[in-house]
Amino acid sequence: MEEKIYVRLKKKTEVDHNHLLILEDISYLTGNVTNLNQFSKIPIYQITDSDKNVSVIDGFVLIDKLIKGFPHISFELIGPNQVIVEIKKENKKHNIILITFIWILLCVGSAMAIMNFHYDVSMQEVQKSLAYILTSEEVDKPLWIQIPYSIGLGLGMILFFNHIFKKRFNEEPSPLEVEMFNYQQDLDNYLIFHENIIKRNDD
Template sequence: MPSTQHNAVYLRLKKRIYIKPGESVRLHQAARLLADPEQEAPLRQLLLYEHRKADGNRVVLDLLQIVKRIREAVPELTIEAYGDPQVLVMIADEPAKPRMAVLIAAWLLLFFGAGLAIMNFHTDVSMKEVHMRIAELVTGKKTSHPLWFQIPYSLGIGLGMMIFFNHLFRRKFNEEPNPLEVELYMYQENVNAYVIADEMRKKSDNGDVGG
């Protein structure tokens, strides 16, 4: 018969949480936890951190800190931790809202930049001459503007980009993540990893990693 641990708590730390300046972080905010009901209720409200102005706008809570607080509160408890070993606490009055002027400027820059990149590529590979030659091979007549071929080709570029990025305005064609979403996810993961490593290095320099 398998043995059960009634005096155990199972933790999975969250990657990133947000609080306002001066607020505190309790265990249920920093981690998902599972324990016996009579133990879980007080553990959820266990105080892990209180923000001070000197701490800045980001703080890293290490798993060892959290285990230490839990053991101080309930010494006999067995702690089983899974997932990430740190949780990043971001402190801000309100989540940053996108500024429309910057968004429009970035959209215009990307739109015209992408258009110029495609035009320069077509010039480099002599795409106009290629189209003229294909049209001549198909029709047997030489023309400097084979629009019947160039217009569908141009529309095909746009359609191909929509299919590639799996997006048309706010609508997705299927539930698979598109390459841009994957890149944004990887960027955010790398930022989180760097911030956590930087904050842990500062704590190590100050000699308070476990504090």
């Protein structure tokens, strides 16, 4: 019976700087060969400084290298056609001052956006009109409407994003998570088409 190895590339993997990629780093293997574990240790590509933050390995080029190295074994590629190799950066200490500045900037910006929206739609006039309809009294500051409204606005944002700090309310992804996922998909597709793919002469 013909010896065959099925190679399923990982969609993405992360390695250290100047790491020597072996086959198990970028793929899953199965087949009818007796020494399958030895094949998982085959060196594939040496990460260098020229790779910068990411490298893309093409499945066709990988299979071509394996066939040349082991002509008596049949290799078949299944699943993704490329694997994105992300190269870890050196861990840097978090700058508390920078984090605090960004946090304050985001909070102020969000507050300004909400206030400008309420001003554009004349929210105060709407609330005064609503208070008049319900009580038949004209008041300049219907706090019994404005305070619950403000609390509800904050709770609504928490429910919308489905998170409070690290706690998730349910397994359903939030709209922000869906958008981040779509962005990551587009970014991965861009990398596949534009980043450095290993060449046939990299032996």
